[in-house]
Amino acid sequence: MRDHRRLIEELYLGNAIRTPQIIEAFRDIDRAHFVPENVKDEVYNDIPLPIGEEQTISQPSTVAFMLELLEPQRGEKILDIGSGSGWTTALLCHIVGEEGSVLGLERLERLADFGKANLAKMDFGPHCRIEKASNALGVPGETFDRILVSASSDMVPEELFDQLNTGGVLVIPIGEVIYRFEKLSDGQIAQQAYPGFRFVPLIYNERPQ
Numbered sequence: 705m706r707d708h709r710r711l712i713e714e715l716y717l718g719n720a721i722r723t724p725q726i727i728e729a730f731r732d733i734d735r736a737h738f739v740p741e742n743v744k745d746e747v748y749n750d751i752p753l754p755i756g757e758e759q760t761i762s763q764p765s766t767v768a769f770m771l772e773l774l775e776p777q778r779g780e781k782i783l784d785i786g787s788g789s790g791w792t793t794a795l796l797c798h799i800v801g802e803e804g805s806v807l808g809l810e811r812l813e814r815l816a817d818f819g820k821a822n823l824a825k826m827d828f829g830p831h832c833r834i835e836k837a838s839n840a841l842g843v844p845g846e847t848f849d850r851i852l853v854s855a856s857s858d859m860v861p862e863e864l865f866d867q868l869n870t871g872g873v874l875v876i877p878i879g880e881v882i883y884r885f886e887k888l889s890d891g892q893i894a895q896q897a898y899p900g901f902r903f904v905p906l907i908y909n910e911r912p913q
């Protein structure tokens with residue numbers, strides 16, 4: 705029977721996880737704590753799984769790929785949009801440590817409650833939390849060192865660039881392409897694109913005019 709250790713070995717051998725702090729987070733944060741009971745038999749397979757509300761928890765290799773692009777560091781302030789069942793939020797909380805902070809945002813109230821309950825199992829403390837998202841995208845007026853979006857937008861989210869600190873990184877799927885955006889010292893945005901992925905759609909009401 706497949707188990708957590710086998711999944712992590714496969715991600716490591718497949719070069720999906722390479723950075724020490726990301727490898728450690730995957731080892732310590734078991735995906736089984738973040739899925740409904742009816743799919744736990746599949747939790748250690750490298751596949752997306754349903755978590756209710758027509759949403760999914762992404763497959764581990766995709767989460768690993770996005771975290772490697774994000775390059776989260778200890779002590780950083782991170783925003784996790786589309787936190788779902790809370791797994792990515794927990795992985796990020798592990799990486800930033802008590803010196804940092806992670807805010808997970810989930811648009812669907814039932815999933816936000818599910819994610820909060822799952823995150824509470826990890827006992828990270830007040831520096832890590834999940835909240836129900838507002839109608840706006842992200843947290844207008846605040847800035848972050850890293851922003852991770854785990855659902856697919858249909859447009860480049862210009863408003864999230866305003867929420868990035870200089871040198872900050874945004875990783876987000878747009879259509880079937882994962883983009884890595886970096887805010888440079890002159891305010892310009894550098895981007896890299898990685899096609900070939902599928903995500904559930906990003907839900908938010910307020911869009912830039």
